[in-house]
Amino acid sequence: MRVAVPVFPGSNCDHDALHACGTVMGWDTIPVWHQESRLPENTELVFVPGGFSYGDYLRCGAIAALAPIMADIKRHADNGGLVLGVCNGFQILCEAHLLPGALLRNESLRFIHTDVHLRVERANLPFTRAMKAGEVFQVPIAHAEGNFTLDPAELADLEARGGVAFRYCSPTGEIGEDHVPNGAMNGIAGIVNLRGNVLGMMPHPERAVDPKIGPTGGLGIFRSLGSAV
């Protein structure tokens, strides 16, 4: 599989993405500078990494969403190509209108860095097909703006169409406010677009894939992607 990792000024999880996709999964993984106008030929997955693109100026992800490479990422998504945005990558995809909603400041006002449990809400996606619906996995979060927000009517629509991919939960899979670290509406940790080929999530699966470093709760997503293309 060929993976492109767009790198913006201020991206700092690009090397985690390159490590997970390149070293751990063994995929042909290519960093792409944000000023490039084209993705590498035959790119199958675009992994928009986390960080603080453009210093989070104006709004998180707002300036990165205008970078030259984003036009080609939109074209890739329009053609059905896979796009995974993690943390700041999720914020960028929302600002680029590839996904609905916005990520507000955490309810606590604090930057939160901790392990969380996620429940798989949609198991038939290219990102989740190696997992089961209701399956619980553990991955880290590290963000100050992860409080997913959407207009109530659009939120109802997102839920009704199965647009929620992952929800924060207890270690045994229970859903509830107590298990939501950042105030996100309906405990939403990750969403997909209508077509199911663009997924954004605040937690970092790419930081939980290498047994040499630590737990491997994020592997399910990468195994799914490996079997998707």
Add this chain to the structure above:
Amino acid sequence: MKVRVSVQLKPGILDPQGKAVEQGLHGFGFEVEHVRIGRLIEMDVPGTDPVEVKAKALAMCEKLLVNPVMEKASIEVL
């Protein structure tokens, strides 16, 4: 012409920063409520017709300055 765009969180959108500042003001004994924090953007826009300049600023809001999911803006041509 000088243009001032004031960006505010929409009503109903949680503003934890505003809440924290409100609590800080309470700590000093000020009686305040509904503190909301926004952003003020000032710029020089070429043109002499205030209606035209305002239309340009509105287009800027739609393209970049405002995220309509959570924010609204008011535009002042000075």
